Ligand code: SF4
């Protein structure tokens with residue numbers, strides 16, 4: 001799965017980095033991959049043999065937010081991780097070459113690393129009319145199929161590539177579909193989020209870099225290490241939810257005291273992502289800490305799942321009781337709550353409502 | 365000390381369970397020498413939690429900086445054996461933070477591979493100096 005050349009440990013050593021510096025790199029990488037610190041020796045051992053993988057990055061119907069997010073990841077820095085440890089052979093936005101030279105670079109990387117390179121995709125693929133989105137005169141569909149053919153695996157970065165995202169929101173004018181609707185014969189790993197948390201993108205790349213394999217995935221193709229728990233399960237405001245203390249407006253007493261944002265439309269209970277612990281902007285904060293509910297951006301169809309400021313159509317009382325029971329019965333019951341919450345979201349989707357100015361201002 | 369979510373003030377309920385976990389880790393260290401590392405980036409922390417935790421742990425006798433791939437600070441807290449390790453990259457951005465319960469945090473120790481390199485380097489240096497003096 002990797003190109004020839006020095007191993008990552010050798011590269012670091014050539015750069016004059018000591019074993020101590022290497023262990024520091026391994027400790028931050030473990031934290032980045034959401035692995036327990038006890039995994040550091042295993043990471044160190046794996047990096048002794050890991051080689052730089054070749055990466056081709058394709059951008060289809062997207063807003064470049066995912067690339068913006070990636071280039072703001074801090075640990076390890078984009079320069080360190082992507083440009084030194086990974087051989088990024090093609091990326092429209094980040095590469096200097098353009099036009100024919102850029103396409104030649106992509107073809108060369110595909111040829112030289114056939115069967116071994118990692119394909120990263122952001123953006124959805126329009127099936128409606130090939131002309132909706134093309135690169136160098138090649139339709140997104142053709143370029144994806146052609147480039148995926150020789151890839152070891154495909155990583156769909158962002159909710160658009162993972163689940164269709166905003167381009168696929170009703171009425172889906174371009175017939176947008178996610179990568180997984182087209183690529184069926186390769187492992188497709190989804191890293192959703194609008195955009196995904198920067199360190200989650202680099203964390204997944206770091207996992208591939210370290211172990212030469214993809215991490216364990218959930219039923220929606222997401223790495224469990226980052227998407228294994230709901231925002232609600234890891235939310236520091238959760239004790240207020242359990243006590244039934246809710247902010248009713250964005251400027252009432254409850255809001256000032258940091259109470260639960262459920263009634264203001266928080267989708268944390270049905271959203272699986274790492275925001276509540278990893279946080280954003282170098283761990284400074286995340287939406288709920290800044291006083292705004294989660295909008296569920298890492299879930300399929302989040303854009304059509306009802307107004308952002310309308311509380312989930314889920315009875316608060318019984319959910320509380322069920323969560324109390326979950327705490328006693330352990331994980332299995334927790335999963336049951338999650339399942340029920342998901343079905344609550346499905347019904348919200350079915351009864352799709354348009355957002356009105358009233359929703360946004362949410363008069364009590 | 366107000367430390368439960370029942371307080372209407374900004375919530376800071378995570379410090380207390382963490383302090384308990386650290387206390388158990390100290391027991392393990394004493395009983396079997398087993399060290400414990402807790403990744404602070406993997407825990408749900410409210411806005412006040414961190415300040416609360418750091419205030420509770422206080423400042424101890426050792427404050428070291430490791431300059432390897434950016435500065436890392438290794439500080440012993442007021443509780444001997446409880447260390448706060450903060451890794452930063454070259455531009456000073458925090459990359460990871462750990463509580464390490466150990467007699468000496470692993471990274472403070474010289475690593476075998478580096479010591480072997482140093483033994484070679486020093487021999488080399490001595491040889492050169494001897495050549496110059498000849
Ligand atoms: S509903 Fe939202 S704000 Fe309330 S506890 Fe759950 S995730 Fe946190």
Ligand code: SF4
Nearest residue numbers: 273275294295296297
């Ligand atoms: S808090 Fe929710 S909506 Fe916001 S980034 Fe995280 S998963 Fe997406």
